[in-house]
Amino acid sequence: xxxxxxxxxxxxxxxxxxxxxxxxxxxxxxxxxxxxxxxxxxxxxxxxxxxxxxxxxxxxxxxxxxxxxxxxxxxxxxxxxxxxxxxxxxxxxxxxxxxxxxxxxxxxxxxxxxxxxxxxxxxxxxxxxxxxxxxxxxxxxxxxxxxxxxxxxxxxxxxxxxxxxxxxxxxxxxxxxxxxxxxxxxxxxxxxxxxxxxxxxxxxxxxxxxxxxxxxxxxxxxxxxxxxxxxxxxxxxxxxxxxxxxxxxxxxxxxxxxxxxxxxxxxxxxxxxxxxxxxxxxxxxxxxxxxxxxxxxxxxxxxxxxxxxxxxxxxxxxxxxxxxxxxxxxxxxxxxxxxxxxxxxxxxxxxxxxxxxxxxxxxxxxxxxxxxxxxxxxxxxxxxxxxxxxxxxxxxxxxxxxxxxxxxxxxxxxxxxxxxxxxxxxxxxxxxxxxxxxxxxxxxxxxxxxxxxxxxxxxxxxxxxxxx
Amino acid sequence: xxxxxxxxxxxxxxxxxxxxxxxxxxxxxxxxxxxxxxxxxxxxxxxxxxxxxxxxxxxxxxxxxxxxxxxxxxxxxxxxxxxxxxxxxxxxxxxxxxxxxxxxxxxxxxxxxxxxxxxxxxxxxxxxxxxxxxxxxxxxxxxxxxxxxxxxxxxxxxxxxxxxxxxxxxxxxxxxxxxxxxxxxxxxxxxxxxxxxxxxxxxxxxxxxxxxxxxxxxxxxxxxxxxxxxxxxxxxxxxxxxxxxxxxxxxxxxxxxxxxxxxxxxxxxxxxxxxxxxxxxxxxxxxxxxxxxxx
Numbered sequence: 001x002x003x004x005x006x007x008x009x010x011x012x013x014x015x016x017x018x019x020x021x022x023x024x025x026x027x028x029x030x031x032x033x034x035x036x037x038x039x040x041x042x043x044x045x046x047x048x049x050x051x052x053x054x055x056x057x058x059x060x061x062x063x064x065x066x067x068x069x070x071x072x073x074x075x076x077x078x079x080x081x082x083x084x085x086x087x088x089x090x091x092x093x094x095x096x097x098x099x100x101x102x103x104x105x106x107x108x109x110x111x112x113x114x115x116x117x118x119x120x121x122x123x124x125x126x127x128x129x130x131x132x133x134x135x136x137x138x139x140x141x142x143x144x145x146x147x148x149x150x151x152x153x154x155x156x157x158x159x160x161x162x163x164x165x166x167x168x169x170x171x172x173x174x175x176x177x178x179x180x181x182x183x184x185x186x187x188x189x190x191x192x193x194x195x196x197x198x199x200x201x202x203x204x205x206x207x208x209x210x211x212x213x214x215x216x217x218x219x220x221x222x223x224x225x226x227x228x229x230x231x232x233x234x235x236x237x238x239x240x241x242x243x244x245x246x247x248x249x250x251x252x253x254x255x256x257x258x259x260x261x262x263x264x265x266x267x268x269x270x271x272x273x274x275x276x277x278x279x280x281x282x283x284x285x286x287x288x289x290x291x292x293x294x295x296x297x298x299x300x301x302x303x304x305x306x307x308x309x310x311x312x313x314x315x316x317x318x319x320x321x322x323x324x325x326x327x328x329x330x331x332x333x334x335x336x337x338x339x340x341x342x343x344x345x346x347x348x349x350x351x352x353x354x355x356x357x358x359x360x361x362x363x364x365x366x367x368x369x370x371x372x373x374x375x376x377x378x379x380x381x382x383x384x385x386x387x388x389x390x391x392x393x394x395x396x397x398x399x400x401x402x403x404x405x406x407x408x409x410x411x412x413x414x415x416x417x418x419x420x421x422x423x424x425x426x427x428x429x430x431x432x433x434x435x436x437x438x439x440x441x442x443x444x445x446x447x448x449x450x451x452x453x454x455x456x457x458x459x460x461x462x463x464x465x466x467x468x
Numbered sequence: 469x470x471x472x473x474x475x476x477x478x479x480x481x482x483x484x485x486x487x488x489x490x491x492x493x494x495x496x497x498x499x500x501x502x503x504x505x506x507x508x509x510x511x512x513x514x515x516x517x518x519x520x521x522x523x524x525x526x527x528x529x530x531x532x533x534x535x536x537x538x539x540x541x542x543x544x545x546x547x548x549x550x551x552x553x554x555x556x557x558x559x560x561x562x563x564x565x566x567x568x569x570x571x572x573x574x575x576x577x578x579x580x581x582x583x584x585x586x587x588x589x590x591x592x593x594x595x596x597x598x599x600x601x602x603x604x605x606x607x608x609x610x611x612x613x614x615x616x617x618x619x620x621x622x623x624x625x626x627x628x629x630x631x632x633x634x635x636x637x638x639x640x641x642x643x644x645x646x647x648x649x650x651x652x653x654x655x656x657x658x659x660x661x662x663x664x665x666x667x668x669x670x671x672x673x674x675x676x677x678x679x680x681x682x683x684x685x686x687x688x689x690x691x692x693x694x695x696x697x698x699x700x701x702x703x704x705x706x707x708x709x710x711x712x713x714x715x716x717x718x719x720x721x722x723x724x725x726x727x728x729x730x731x732x733x734x735x736x737x738x739x740x741x742x743x744x745x746x747x748x749x750x751x752x753x754x755x756x757x758x759x760x761x762x763x
Contacts, residue, residue, distance in 0.1 A: 062570065069566030072519055073559045079529050080555040083544025090533050091541030095720035098534020102728045105530045106735035109523045113742045116516035117749060124749055136742075174724050390545050398552055405556050409563060412575075416567045 027071035033198025089388035099174040104147035111140035153182035185244040199230025204356025231329025255373035321362035472725035476535035487524035496620030498583020538718040557586030591616025673702035
């Protein structure tokens with residue numbers, strides 16, 4: 001195995017993986033949650049016949065179509081990178097975790113097939129059948145997230161194989177690899193994070209619209225549905241996050257030491273959060289004993305410990321934002337409980353408008369915590385990153401090209417999504433922004449014209465009616 | 469090699485064939501899209517199915533890295549440059565197509581060029597692997613890359629002829645398909661000399677290719693889909709038969725392969741009917757087309 005790669009080339013490979021994965025993870029998160037939100041709106045529309053819900057479902061389905069496509073292709077890049085950037089990792093361990101990817105592949109296939117049927121089948125199927133074709137998308141999305149995360153949790157808690165005297169992998173047990181101890185906390189944590197990211201980002205779009213005075217039924221519901229979805233998830237995520245943290249403390253103590261910034265092993269470790277320091281608090285939180293001893297980074301050789309600052313700050317950022325999102329949700333729930341309405345304060349909407357980007361940052365920070373906290377290992381305790389990397393030269397040049405392409409892709413994706421949000425409604429009479437609504441408040445009146453005109457206008461290529 | 473490894477290899481080849489026949493045709497449509505005459509028809513035909521067609525590539529990659537990990541790693545390590553270009557091409561193609569659904573007046577050139585660059589790179593890698601060349605920029609590998617693009621373009625024209633026929637007028641795509649068929653046939657002629665491959669499958673491909681031209685000429689648009697697919701697939705199979713990869717020594721243990729193949733078998737029970745429904749649903753005449761235009 002050639003280890004000729006320079007530090008710069010390894011850093012380039014890591015940066016490229018981080019960038020492309022960090023990009024994909026946002027789309028994947030929205031891809032898990034948005035079909036569920038779309039179906040919820042479609043189901044309400046189906047039950048009540050209310051055109052506001054139908055318009056919401058149409059609009060969100062269009063956004064789902066764009067985001068799913070970009071998510072699918074950016075996910076494909078990751079499959080390539082597994083081999084082009086980390087060939088020695090794949091050569092040795094592809095057999096150990098491959099089964100999980102095979103399962104993920106099937107779930108993704110189901111998702112892609114039904115996405116095609118759902119997005120293009122509005123007037124080829126009965127409204128009931130159309131609603132049902134959305135369900136495999138939701139199930140497939142959650143299932144693929146689960147299977148993919150099992151591989152990452154395996155990298156943190158490698159199980160299901162042995163290394164023989166010659167360094168070869170033997171005695172492979174793929175199911176034991178898949179259901180390693182890190183899988184339950186990591187998978188639940190990530191799936192809930194996806195719900196939060198999706199709910200808060202979608203809600204933030206409409207929070208901005210509400211701040212701009214578009215307070216009709218369409219925008220209020222478009223805000224309330226995803227916001228409630230995310231706000232209900234947020235407190236559960238606190239409990240799951242606590243579980244995940246305790247798991248890391250018990251099973252990857254070096255990562256925990258980096259996350260909490262414990263430099264030296266000692267008794268009665270203080271809790272440090274930003275500039276805040278509470279004596280003995282970390283020992284209390286973790287062991288329920290103010291004098292409990294916790295291991296610090298000094299108990300590992302320096303070349304086998306992660307960087308000190310990145311996991312610590314990333315973890316703090318995630319926790320801080322997560323706490324803020326829980327409080328924001330509590331504000332809304334309190335107001336709903338007292339007056340059956342969202343808070344009147346513009347500060348609430350301003351905070352909600354920022355919650356979308358906040359949730360994305362929190363997710364990226366959490367991902368950074370777990371990935372950088374695993375360094376220098378690609379497979380914890382078994383294979384280092386520098387042993388896995390492609391020794392070919394030119395990775396740095398490749399990175400610059402990838403950065404340029406992804407910057408462009410991000411910019412265009414956002415432009416296109418804004419175009420979807422601004423287009424006038426296809427269900428006639430529903431005010432959806434962009435153009436001035438001539439008659440606000442009557443957003444729910446039914447369409448003029450013959451029969452089911454609003455249904456058929458948005459056929460397989462119905463965007464033409466709306467956008468030309 | 470164990471029977472499980474053999475079975476895995478068959479499935480990888482089947483997946484590659486499906487990717488070439490379905491995903492490849494989606495890429496080939498890029499050239500016809502570039503000509504600009506039938507963009508609506510092309511996007512209409514691809515829209516519902518391209519993502520499912522694309523998953524065959526994921527299927528092939530995952531199965532290869534699970535069943536023959538060192539082979540996968542050897543290929544991706546050696547050919548990371550063309551594979552990375554192909555990956556970015558896949559990103560550009562898929563995104564551009566999805567964006568065009570919302571903004572129909574833009575991203576046409578990106579769509580078309582990435583549609584052609586991707587199969588070229590993948591074809592060149594396939595050629596280099598099959599012919600045992602380390603360098604994807606060697607003449608035989610580049611030739612296979614160009615031939616792959618040609619086959620994709622030809623398949624696209626053949627498939628779209630039937631779609632155009634259902635929409636009312638197949639004249640233009642019939643002409644495209646006939647010309648593309650002749651061009652790819654000519655392109656393939658020196659193939660044996662350039663690549664040094666002598667396989668009976670070359671004969672199969674040639675016979676199916678000539679039959680396709682006749683069927684197109686006589687306007688059998690559905691039957692020609694089958695013969696054109698056979699002519700194309702035979703090229704892939706010929707290349708695969710030539711490849712000399714250390715499969716036996718790199719196969720994953722049977723315990724892994726048994727699990728993966730069981731998973732795929734169960735998955736197949738879900739996938740085959742779903743995929744069939746997808747294709748049947750969108751190959752049918754569109755309901756109430758006239759009515760929807762009126763509304």
